[in-house]
Structures are given as C-alpha cells and as structure tokens.
Amino acid sequence: MRQRVANITIRNAVLDDAETLARLIEELGYPTAGTQMRRRLDAILSDDDYDTLVACDDNVIVGLIGTRRGPLYEDDDQYGEIMALAVAPSHQRRGVGRMLMHAAESNLAARGARVLVVTSGIIAPMRMRSTRDAGMHSRAVATRNAIARRPNIRLQPPAAGVIMSRRG
Numbered sequence: 001m002r003q004r005v006a007n008i009t010i011r012n013a014v015l016d017d018a019e020t021l022a023r024l025i026e027e028l029g030y031p032t033a034g035t036q037m038r039r040r041l042d043a044i045l046s047d048d049d050y051d052t053l054v055a056c057d058d059n060v061i062v063g064l065i066g067t068r069r070g071p072l073y074e075d076d077d078q079y080g081e082i083m084a085l086a087v088a089p090s091h092q093r094r095g096v097g098r099m100l101m102h103a104a105e106s107n108l109a110a111r112g113a114r115v116l117v118v119t120s121g122i123i124a125p126m127r128m129r130s131t132r133d134a135g136m137h138s139r140a141v142a143t144r145n146a147i148a149r150r151p152n153i154r155l156q157p158p159a160a161g162v163i164m165s166r167r168g
Contacts, residue, residue, distance in 0.1 A: 008096060010103040013064065015041055021054070022062040024086040052109075052152050055087070055096045063087040065100040069113045079115040080108030112116035 013021065015038065024036035044050045049070055055063035066084035081102060087096045105116065 008099055009056045010053050010099060011056065013041065013045070013054045015045060017041070017054055017061060021052075022063070023066055024064050024088065026085070027087050027089065028084070037045030051104070051107055053100060053107070055091075055100050057091065059097075060152050061088075062091040063096045064101050065104045067108055069108055069111055072115060075115070077114040078109070078112045079117055080105070081117045083117055083119055083126050093143075 018038035018041045019034040022032040022034045025032045025037065040053065044052060044066070047068075050066065050068045052064060052066045054061045064084065064086050065082065065091065067082055068072055069078050069080045082101070085097060085100060087100075096104050108116065
C-alpha cells in the first residue's frame with residue numbers, strides 16, 4: 001500500500017490550471033489538449049451551477065473533481081452531480097480522491113443539494129472499488145455515462161474557511 005499524502009490542499013480551480021487539468025482528463029481516457037481544456041474550463045468557471053476543485057500536493061495539482069447542481073424532476077430539492085474525478089497515477093490509492101469527494105459533497109450541500117448523483121464513463125474494477133471505498137453505492141454498467149445514485153445522502157455544509165486541507 002502506498003503512503004498517504006501529507007500536504008494536500010483542496011482549492012477552487014482557476015483558468016491557469018487548464019493545462020494540468022487536461023492531463024488529468026486524459027488519464028480518464030478522454031484525449032484533451034490544453035487549449036481545449038482552457039475553452040471548456042472558461043465556460044465551466046463562468047457557470048454558477050458548476051464547481052471545479054483541485055487537490056494540490058505542495059502546490060502541484062494532483063487531482064480534480066468537477067460538480068454541478070440543479071433542480072430535480074421528482075422532488076423540490078436540488079441535486080448535486082459528480083461529473084469528473086481524476087487523480088494523478090502517482091497519488092492514487094493515497095486518500096486524494098476521498099478528500100476531493102468529501103470537499104465536493106460539502107460544497108454541494110452548502111449550495112443546497114440534497115441528493116448526490118455520480119456520473120462516470122466505462123467503469124474499471126479499480127475505479128469501482130474506489131467509489132465503494134468513498135461510501136458510494138454503485139452499479140457496474142459497461143456503457144458510457146452509467147449513473148450511480150445515493151438518494152439517502154444527507155449532505156452537510158462545510159465549515160467556514162479553507163475548503164479542505166490535510167497536513168502531515
């Protein structure tokens with residue numbers, strides 16, 4: 001088992017992160033040039049329904065999570081959706097993805113989401129295990145855009161201050 005990462009900080013993404021985020025998105029199997037990611041990120045950062053958080057290990061981006069929120073069809077509450085989650089291979093299985101999930105859930109709750117939806121592409125067995133480790137109930141579906149949903153989640157708003165930080 002790999003050592004846990006000592007100095008991880010979670011922060012909001014900025015447009016200048018686009019090149020690094022493109023490499024992380026490529027790790028998910030979606031070829032993405034830095035210029036493409038910059039255009040996408042510019043649109044995403046301009047939309048209040050979306051949030052993009054990055055995990056930094058001593059100021060080096062090692063992970064990202066992208067979320068959005070919106071109204072439900074079947075209820076008066078808002079949903080929060082995890083649209084993208086990627087961790088650099090050097091930092092996988094070290095708690096970074098779990099920290100990103102926790103930070104995203106807290107942000108979504110603070111913005112009014114009461115139901116969490118996780119969207120993923122084709123799910124590899126390791127990713128399925130990571131999702132279960134994070135407390136998500138998943139269905140293995142070998143098609144693009146399979147949805148795993150945890151409707152009984154009680155999302156809680158984050159404490160004031162830094163989104164999340166873990167020091168040694």
